[in-house]
Amino acid sequence: MAKAFFRLQKFLRRTQFLLFFLTAAYLMAGSLLLLQRTRLVMQQGSRGSAPRPEEAGRAGLAESRSPQSPRAGPWMLEAPQELSPSPLWLASRNAELRRLRRRWLHRAGSEQQRLQPAEPAAGQRPAEHKGTYMGCFTHDSRERTLRGAVFYDLRKMTVAHCQEACAERAYSYAGLALGAECYCGNSLPAAAAPGRECSSECRGQRGSVCGGRDRLSVYSVQLRPPARPRRNVIYRGCFRAPENLTDTFPASLIQPNLTVEMCSEFCSKKEFPLAVIRGQECHCGFPTGRFSLREGADGRRCSGTRNDSSAAGGQYCLVYQTPVQDTRCTDRKFLTTKSKVFVALSSFPGAGNTWARHLIEHATGYYTGSYYFDGALYNKGFKGEKDHWRSRRTICVKTHESGKTEIEMFDSAILLIRNPYKSLVAEFNRKYAGHLGYATDRNWKGKEWPDFVTSYASWWASHVLEWLKYGKRLLVVHYEELQHSLLPTLRAMVQFLNVTVTEDRLLCVESNRDGSFKRSGTKQKGFEPFTREMKELIDKYILTVDEALRGRNFSGLPREYVPR
Secondary structure, three states, rough: OOOHHHHHHHHHHHHHHHHHHHHHHHHHHHHHHHHHHHHHHHHHHHHHHOHHHHHOOOOOOHHHHHOOOOOOOOOOOOOOOOOOOOOOHHHHHHHHHHHHHHHHHHHHHHHHOOOOOOOOEEEOOOOOOOEEEEEEEOOOOOOOOOOOOOOEEOOOOOHHHHHHHHHOOOOEEEEEEEEOEEEEEEEOOOOOOOOOOOOOOOOOOOOOOEOOOOOEEEEEOOOOOOOOOOOOOOOEEEEEEOHHHHHHEEEEEEOOOOOOHHHHHHHHHHHOEEEEEEEOEEEEEEEOOOOOOOOOOOOOOOOOOOOOOOOOOEEEEEEEEEEOOOOOOOOEHHHHHHHHOOOEEEOOOOOHHHHHHHHHHHOOOEEOOEEEOOOHHHOOHHHHOOOOOOOOOOOOOOOOOOOHHHHHHOOOOEEEEHHHHHHEEEEHHHHHHHOOOOOOHHHOOOOOOHHHHHHHHHHHHHHHHHHHHHOOOEEEEHHHHHOOOHHHHHHHHHHOOOOOOHHHHHHHHHHOOOOOOOOOOOOOOOOOOHHHHHHHHHHHHHHHHHHHHHHHOOOOHHHEEEEE
C-alpha cells in the first residue's frame, strides 16, 4: 500500500513540473509574438513618412475622449478614465496591431511607386480636375507666395476641390501642400523644387499629388464658361479718406471712367482684401490703424454709390471687400514651450465655443486644444483637436465639463455664456444635423425636443453656477457682446491669455470673423420651438444665473436674456 502511494505521489510531482514547464513555454511564445508585432509596427513607422507632431500619440486617445461624452446630459459629466489592461483592451490592442501590420505590408508593396501624375490604369477614371499642372515649388508658411485664401481638409482634400475653391474666389493658381492644405494666389512661387519632393498623396484621392512638407504642387485654375464670373464684391460703406492715401495703401490705380468692377479686379490681382475708390482713383490695401473701417460716414457724402461708376471724391471714399482673404492672421502654430498657466475655454454646448476658438487662434497665432476629439473640426484645420488636452501646447482648452474635479484642474478659464434659448436651439441643431446644419421639422415636432429642453436647460444653469463656485480665475464673456463688440471683447480675451498682439492682426481677425461657421440649409422663419411651460422653466434658470453672477461681482446677464 505504501509503495503504491509513493508511486502516485511521484507521478503527481512529475505532472506538476510538466504543467509548470508548459505554462512557461506558453508565456514565452506569447511574449515573442508580441515582440514580433511591435517590431512590425516600428518598421512601419520607420519605412513610412514621419508623422507630424500633432498626429503623434493618438492611438488610444479617441477611446478615452469621445466628443459625445459631455453631450448626453448633465448626469454624464465625468472625467475620462485611463485604459486598464483588461481582456477587452488586449483584444482591441491586438486588432490595432493587425491593422498596422496590414498597412505596413500595403506600403511595402507600393513603396517603389512614385506619387507622380501618371496615366490611369485600364478601367480607372482619371483625376477629375481642370487646369495645367505647373510643377513643384518651395513653400514657406511664414512668407507665402500664394497669399490668397487658405483652407484645410484633412480627410477629403483633392486637386479638383482646391481648384474649385480658388476658382470661386477668382484666383489664377491653386497650390496644395501636405495632402490636405489648399492655397490660392495670382502669381507663381519664385523657387521651383524637384518633382520628387512633392510626394504627398491627396487625402481624398489616391494617386493624386498634393505637395509635401514645405512644398507646393501648383495647378492653374481653369474658369468655367462664361470666361470670367462676376466677383463676389461686398460694399463696406462710405468712410472718411485718410490724409495720405498713397502712404496708407500700397497699390493704386488712376483710371478714367473707373468702375467698382475694374477697381475690385485690380485689387484682387494684387491680392488685397480692400478696394477703395475716390473719384478716378483706385487704392488697394488692408484695414489698419490709419484706416480701421470703424466709423462710417453718411452714405450721402459719397455720391454715386448706387451705380458702378465712382463719383466719391474729396474727403470721403467708397470701400469694397474683394474676394481676397486677409491672410495677416491665418498663420497658427503650437506653443514652443509648455504653458505655465492651464487655461480653459468653458461653455455650455451650443454657446459658440468653436467660433470663439476660431477668433482666439487667429488673434494669438496659437492653436487651441479640446478636452474631446472632434474629427470634423480637426479636418477643418483645428489641429489642436488631436493634441492631448493636457499637453499644454495650446493657448487654451475647450471644455463643456462642469464637475468640481474637472474645473479645479485648470488654473484659469474664459467662461463663455450665451442666451439659453439660442444655445439650446444651436445644440439641438448640432446634435441632429452637425455643426453647420439644421434639424428637420420631424425632430422639432417629435418627442426629442421636449426631452432635450427638460434635461439640457438645467445643465445650462448648473454649468455656469459650478464654474462660478469652483473656478480659480475667471473671465466672463457673453456671446452677444462678442458679436456686437468684437474687437474690445476679443482684446480683453487676448490680454487674459497673456498674449501680446498687434492692432493690425486684430483688424485682420475682424475681416475673417465668420470663418466657416454659418449653418447651411433652410432655416425655418418665424418658427417658435419653445412652449409656455418651457419658457417658464428656462426663465427661472436665467434669473438664478443672473443673481449668481452679480453675487461674484460680475456684470449680470445681458438684458435680452431676461424673461421674454
